[in-house]
Amino acid sequence: MLNTALKIKNITIPNRIMMPPMARELSDEGKVSDALIEYYAKRAEGTGLIIVEHEYVSPEGIASPKQLSMADDSVIDGFRKLTDAIHSKGSFAIAQLNHAGIESISHNKLNLNEMTLDEIDHVKESFVKAAVRSKKAGFDGVEIHAAHGYFLSQFYSPYTNKRTDDYGGTLENRIRLHNEIIADVREAVGEDYVIAIRFGAYDYLEGGSKLEDIPIAVESFVKSGADLIDISGGLCRYVNPNSKEPGYFRQLSKIAKDSCDVPVILTGGVKKAKDAENLLNEGFCDLIGIGRALLMDAEWSKKALKYLENVQ
Numbered sequence: 001m002l003n004t005a006l007k008i009k010n011i012t013i014p015n016r017i018m019m020p021p022m023a024r025e026l027s028d029e030g031k032v033s034d035a036l037i038e039y040y041a042k043r044a045e046g047t048g049l050i051i052v053e054h055e056y057v058s059p060e061g062i063a064s065p066k067q068l069s070m071a072d073d074s075v076i077d078g079f080r081k082l083t084d085a086i087h088s089k090g091s092f093a094i095a096q097l098n099h100a101g102i103e104s105i106s107h108n109k110l111n112l113n114e115m116t117l118d119e120i121d122h123v124k125e126s127f128v129k130a131a132v133r134s135k136k137a138g139f140d141g142v143e144i145h146a147a148h149g150y151f152l153s154q155f156y157s158p159y160t161n162k163r164t165d166d167y168g169g170t171l172e173n174r175i176r177l178h179n180e181i182i183a184d185v186r187e188a189v190g191e192d193y194v195i196a197i198r199f200g201a202y203d204y205l206e207g208g209s210k211l212e213d214i215p216i217a218v219e220s221f222v223k224s225g226a227d228l229i230d231i232s233g234g235l236c237r238y239v240n241p242n243s244k245e246p247g248y249f250r251q252l253s254k255i256a257k258d259s260c261d262v263p264v265i266l267t268g269g270v271k272k273a274k275d276a277e278n279l280l281n282e283g284f285c286d287l288i289g290i291g292r293a294l295l296m297d298a299e300w301s302k303k304a305l306k307y308l309e310n311v312q
């Protein structure tokens with residue numbers, strides 16, 4: 001299963017291994033550095049899809065000092081070199097777009113509960129412009145970061161979202177901004193372009209997001225134009241406080257998979273090819289994210305495919 005191709009919209013990725021976004025803090029004032037190109041090129045071989053680490057969509061949404069930027073046109077040429085390097089190894093590349101909200105290190109960081117509608121519109125526009133730049137830079141798609149306690153994750157969670165207008169309160173309101181961003185990005189990038197959403201589906205926190213809301217949220221994202229659902233944690237970030245087992249968000253990805261007909265990614269705690277293969281075979285996901293294991297061993301994907309070839 002790990003070595004079977006998967007068609008997502010207009011691209012066919014060669015296998016089910018996905019390298020999830022992992023911030024490396026190696027940018028050159030927001031631009032792609034040679035060190036980053038080398039890092040990704042080394043890991044692209046054998047990896048079906050790379051979702052490149054998060055890039056801030058506007059200066060007030062920057063998450064860390066050396067984060068990559070997609071906030072103006074000057075970054076496009078550098079990203080073109082990066083996507084060329086990834087493509088030359090037979091892999092595909094998606095750009096992860098992020099706004100850190102209150103988690104930003106900017107002096108102008110935004111508190112979702114105090115934002116005006118104009119400020120919300122500005123963030124929406126920033127995502128759209130960043131998506132257009134990603135397409136110009138040769139990325140095969142974009143991923144809207146809506147996990148790990150960042151801006152959209154804060155909107156989703158009733159724990160953090162205390163707004164009393166159309167963007168707060170009911171589930172429909174708490175995912176309104178996600179859906180508006182997906183729809184606006186779709187309009188800007190056209191039909192033949194992959195839009196993924198990294199959905200922080202659950203907080204594992206009293207007063208936080210609810211399991212029964214996942215199917216409704218996922219269905220609405222797909223209806224708005226998402227082609228790929230990438231499951232992770234919400235306010236708990238990328239770890240499950242209750243489990244360290246391989247595929248520790250499997251309960252969440254299974255719910256997502258049962259509620260939509262686009263591919264679903266599961267990431268978290270997978271280190272062995274056999275575990276990846278089992279999670280795919282057991283129907284928890286369509287793609288498996290291999291993060292820290294690929295960080296530690298650039299040849300993880302090649303080795304995993306070879307191992308499975310030998311045992312099959």
Ligand SMILES: Cc1cc2nc3c(=O)[nH]c(=O)nc-3n(C[C@H](O)[C@H](O)[C@H](O)COP(=O)(O)O)c2cc1C
Nearest residue numbers: 020021022023053054238267268269270290291292
């Ligand atoms: C150093 C590091 C940086 C990360 N940066 C991001 C990021 O930019 N965007 C994101 O969505 N997740 C980020 N993550 C979370 C990973 O994508 C992944 O979900 C997490 O590492 C769990 O998967 P694993 O057990 O295979 O490593 C990061 C994780 C690590 C370890």
